[in-house]
Amino acid sequence: MVTQSEGPVLFGSPYQADCPARRILDRIGDRWTVLVVGVLADGEARFSQLSRRIEGVSKKMLTQTLRGLERDGLVRRTVYPEVPVRVVYALTDAGRTLCEPLRALQEWAIAHLGDVAASQEVYDRAN
Amino acid sequence: MVTQSEGPVLFGSPYQADCPARRILDRIGDRWTVLVVGVLADGEARFSQLSRRIEGVSKKMLTQTLRGLERDGLVRRTVYPEVPVRVVYALTDAGRTLCEPLRALQEWAIAHLGDVAASQEVYDRAN
């Protein structure tokens, strides 16, 4: 193990600052993106439904996150010009491919919740 | 009308604001954490090596990220009190379990780079 010279960049190369992969990681690593995609993985949803299901997200951040995902081609935004306007968000095919990795992350988080919390407590007591 | 009020929460429940899973997602979803774990997946590394391999990270953020990971029990910090002090960081067993999900994310990012960039261009032209 331990080949620790400035050696081979392991997977891809998001380690160069200018690498586009870096930007994508920034986007999908974003706090709300994970949750929005998680909800939409379950099926399309309206703005207000997303708002309710993702506790604590502000309208501003939700809008911003959705715009970003739309721009990236991961989410499709459909406006139904009805009585009170209805806007539906859904994952695109590309967006659906993102579900698996994100779900893996979420499952990891849930599985390791206890360990992490325990470790934090120990760490904090030791200051 | 779709009564999808507080319906079934799909996987786990990071959708409640107070859920600890949310905090973990925040941590691992952080920009630098992904990259640090990526580097350490390759084997242990010293502070300065991390600094060099992760282009653009400031000392402050690197320290902060490493402290967080250590607190979470994902990274082990070893100090060798030598002439110029040497500090080595390595993933713990728990940390190693995080590699897989993160690598999946990185691979997704690399695989979809082109599509995303193309979509952004289209989106931006349409304003």
Add this chain to the structure above:
DNA sequence: ACGCTGGGGTTACCGTAAGAGACCAGGTAT
């Protein structure tokens, strides 16, 4: 004895980005 270098940080400051919350458009039910 004095300053310089190098590793691994910490601290002070500052600008941007996130969050809270008021306000808006446009139509309809009261």
Add this chain to the structure above:
DNA sequence: ATACCTGGTCTCTTACGGTAACCCCAGCGT
């Protein structure tokens, strides 16, 4: 007339990320 609905936008404040300067400890050149 006006209150209400959805899906936002605008404004203000606060928190967080980034920059750069400084710290400690030892050795080394001068």
